[in-house]
Amino acid sequence: DIMMAQSPLSLSVTPGESASISCRSSETLLKNSRYNYLDWYVQKPGQSPQVLIYLASTRASGVPDRFSGSGSGTDFTLKISRVEAEDVGVYYCMQVRQTPFTFGQGTKLEIK
């Protein structure tokens, strides 16, 4: 299985500031020398997860441009610019390079 490791596991951010979450995989998520099969999801309190980013850097439909994904191979980052109160939740990276798909441990974002 491909192991996924996120850091930090929690962070507290002042509204208007930015936040970054790192995700590292135990194997490359690059396929066909072109696409990195890495997604980012957020699970807001009491809700189901929802997709933010797929293929490492493509924003899903309806996701604000404050959210951006970057990285390639085994190292990836989710950046949230101008954090808002509604961004509270747990953020997960997930690899879909191969089954079994695997998730990171989750990063809990709180607002100061």
Next chain:
Amino acid sequence: QITLQESGPTLVKPTQTLTLTCTFSGLSLNTGGTAVVWVRQPPGKALEFVALIYWDDDKRYSPSLESRLTIARDTSGNQVVLTMNNMDPMDTATYYCAHMLSTDTTGYFDLWGRGTLVTVSS
């Protein structure tokens, strides 16, 4: 409107078999490049992949659970059933079904159900 909804028992006893159904509308598992996946989340813990069935009936399972799992689609094409036998208290979790877009140029879960909490206890 596109929806997915999980249904099944909320309480099962240890050693019993769990059967969960994912019913979806507004989309079809007969469409190429799609799949339905089951993901679970123990209380307070992270998400965990359980099983997946592709539009072409290819099935994949979590290696740690594979011997206990079966995933199948019904003939109507709008339900996917997951069965897990020999349930244990460690299987207590919220079980989500999700729709996946899976092609050579993409791969993500675009729609999730609300989840169903399954408790395993005698």
